[in-house]
Amino acid sequence: MNTLAEQLRSEGLGKVLVNEPLKNHTTLKIGGPADLFFEPNSTESLEKAMKLITAAKVPFRAIGRGSNLLVADGGIEGVVIKLGDGLDHLYEEGDEFTVGAGYSLVKLATVLSRKGYSGLEFSAGIPGSVGGAVFMNAGAHGADMSCILKKALVLMPNGDLRWFTKEEMDFSYRTSILQSNGGICVEAVLDLKQGNKEEIMQELKKNKDYRRNTQPWNFPCCGSVFRNPLPHYAGQLIESSGLKGTSVGGAQISEMHANFIVNTGNAKAQDVLDLIALIQKEIKERHGVNIETEVEIIGRKN
Incomplete structure (x- = not known):
């Protein structure tokens, strides 16, 4: 090494x-x-x-x-x-934008909305990068990255770069082909529409305020821990099971939003994993529903 x-x-x-x-x-x-x-x-x-x-x-x-x-x-x-x-570039050509994987999704939504381009309003307050958003098909408020992506430049596991069209990305709920083929999104080409700047900015602010008022960003967290097992919602299932506020070590199910686990101090990954297992067990026993993680869990255990 x-x-x-x-x-x-x-x-x-x-x-x-x-x-x-x-x-x-x-x-x-x-x-x-x-x-x-x-x-x-x-x-x-x-x-x-x-x-x-x-x-x-x-x-x-x-x-x-x-x-x-x-x-x-x-x-x-x-x-x-x-x-x-090093990969936070942004190039504009008509209504088409080429953006590097390292570009902040929040910043991108703000910059392009101010220019009067619509399509990224859903991403207000999502604290990730463009590359990660493509990888996970990040979304909220009834929209996601599949709605605006035209194509993605992907670094394959063998080191080759190749373009994937929107159709080849095989998008579904919080999922893309990159989760199975090992590819890395290096660059994304987005197809946005021009609209009423004031209306776009107002929608962006509404979505941002909603996140600020309902999600615990005052603590270190990873966003939503579980995928919604539609037609159910993970947060509602967890809350109705009386698990809000439950802690393991330094990890706690948020008092503000039950689908968030926060780091209250010096939490270990194992604390979070133990909480995830507890939640899954309780939801299965109480509601007969299997809930899967949305957060990506990686690395080696001690």
Whole structure:
């Protein structure tokens, strides 16, 4: 691993850190170390780095802003690639926008809404990156990324870059093909529509205020923990089971929104995993419903 670290450093491809705690890179503020942490400074640098990583036969995975992520206490084997500031470009051509995977989804919604472009109002307050939003088909208020994505540039596990059309992304509820094929969204092309700027900004503010008033962003959290087992809603099932406020170690089911688990101090990943297991058991016993996690759980256990 040290040899690979030196190769990446000598090529000047971006930030390279050994045994970097991933709690520094997740919104839950939880996670053990990455054997090797790499943040590319451009798409070209990422492409070059992938050739070195695949040649070294080292496992890798990508993260964005870490907002939908629970990293195990044992950290992650191999290389963690953070798509951040080096991939935060935004290019405009007519009603089509090409945006880097590291661009903040909240910032993008604000910038383009101010220009009078409609389509991103649903994303107000979603604290992730564009790449992560494409990966998870992030959504809210009856819309999601599949509504606006035209195509995505994807880095494949073998290091090749290829374009996926919207149809090839195989989007469904909080799901894309990238969750099964190991691809990394590097860039997204969005197709937006021009509209009434004041109305768009008003809708954006309404959605942002709704999140602020109903979700516990004053604590470290990862967003919604469970997918909604439609026609049911996970938060309602958890609340009706009397689990609001339940704690394991430093992790607590939010008093504000039951589908959120917050880090009240020095929570471990295992605390969160134990709470998740407790919730799933109670919901199954009380309601006969199986609920699946929306948060992505990765890494090795201690």
